[in-house]
Amino acid sequence: MTPPFSPVLLAGMALYPVPAAMLQPALSAALLIIHRSHPDVFERMGEFTGSVILIDPIDLPYAFLLTPDGRAPKLVAARNHPTNEADAVIRGPLLSLLDMLEGRLDGDAMFFSRKLEIEGDTEVVVALRNAVDGAEIDLTADILSLFGPFAGPARVAVKTANHVASLASRDLQTLADALLAPSMARHDAHDARLRKISDKLGDMDKRTRKRRPEKS
């Protein structure tokens, strides 16, 4: 799976020297907030609360091992993508995974369009997808709730950061289009040539059939 050219990919490259252990306090805090605000996620996991799911954002140098245990959930950052430690793997671009987490994207639609890959125990993945989708998680609101009286200014800061990220994403897409333009032109030319050859072969095949005498 190839990561999209996005601010996340660039941020991921910048994060490369940062050890996974340094992310752990923020991850644990985020999971604690979700656990407190959305206990139904863990209840819906039913018999799969002890399963381990590797969440692998393809544009980051880290993956995350999630154990959705309602009593003691765990989310651990790992550098080496330890698929052998997980019952199931969910893989996709970070922003798509976050959109799915917050219910803005439909998991099946992402799978149909091949923007999401899964491995291992499909039942665990389906349970997690349904549990998360049913929880109406809003990460920004959940995290901002910790800011108490400063939630207002923090919300403005988040809104500004989102706006800047959206502009950066658009600019990077323009840059990617410009870099790819010569290759795409060559690709289109090859496609057109292939179509011509294919049409020609089809015509030749038809003519040959017409000339071939019918069996008596």
Added chain:
Amino acid sequence: MTCPSLELVCPAGTPAALRSAVDAGADCVYLGFRDETNARNFPGLNFNNRELAEGLDYAHQRGAKVLVAINTYPEAGNPGPWYRAVDTAAALEADAVILADIGLLDYATTTHPGLRRHLSVQASASNPEAIRFYVENFDVKRVVLPRVLTVAEIAALNKQIKVETEVFVFGGLCVMAEGRCALSSYATGISPNKNGACSPASHVHYEDEGDRLVSKLGDFTINAFDTNEPAGYPTLCKGRFMAGGKTSYLFEEPTSLSLGTMLPELAEAGVTALKIEGRQRGRAYVAAVVQAFRQAVDAVHAGQTPPLMNLENFSEGQQETTGVYEKTWR
């Protein structure tokens, strides 16, 4: 000229999806309990009693109805869970139950005569005689038609019966043996019609072979998708198999039903309600599809042409079809 308004019946796999459907303009939401009594018995999905009670409150406060699908066939010698599901739906004052099994219809009719009954698509009643049987014996108020009829056939059928009809207008398609298909059961030992899960996730595996994604159901390889080729559900009916030296979709392609453009014809054919498939889908799907159909239904009611929907991204294989409703292959 205005048409009679078509009722929009929308799916919900979770309370969040129910709220999304109601907020997007659903007239009715259909859902199931968290067990084998409904045909979408998937992990993490469906409603417990408390969630159903809350869902009913939410829908009723906004003028929408809630229909409870209890549409699998009870296990021989163990009808208890199915009876309890009907009892719970009645106790919580659901607006109707959607049933398929004759024994369960009989139980609901005799035990809860005031509980409105709809005949599930799983009963596969597709002719006047079959439909009259359910109406006369179980006072069924609505029949969900199996996806085997053209619009012309639906119009002819509606003239011969005195009961509301509901038709599917969007979402996943089955092969034309609804309630009777045994493909998944053969491959996994788990029956969609009795256990409520077609291609149960416990038997589905995906293997990344570098240049292609292989999907398997039990011991059967169902499909192999090239890089970037749109994928479909891991069901045998949508598998790609080799026959006569050629690999192709033998039963049907991964494609979703989409009848947005045919709503005026369906209204003219005397259909009462339109059903959107997809209780297993996320609330993003529910919100987008219900909203698009709400606009289309309102446009048809006002005598206007329904707008284009652009729902391909939500469709299986990212393809859409009008399927049997037009039967273009004939």
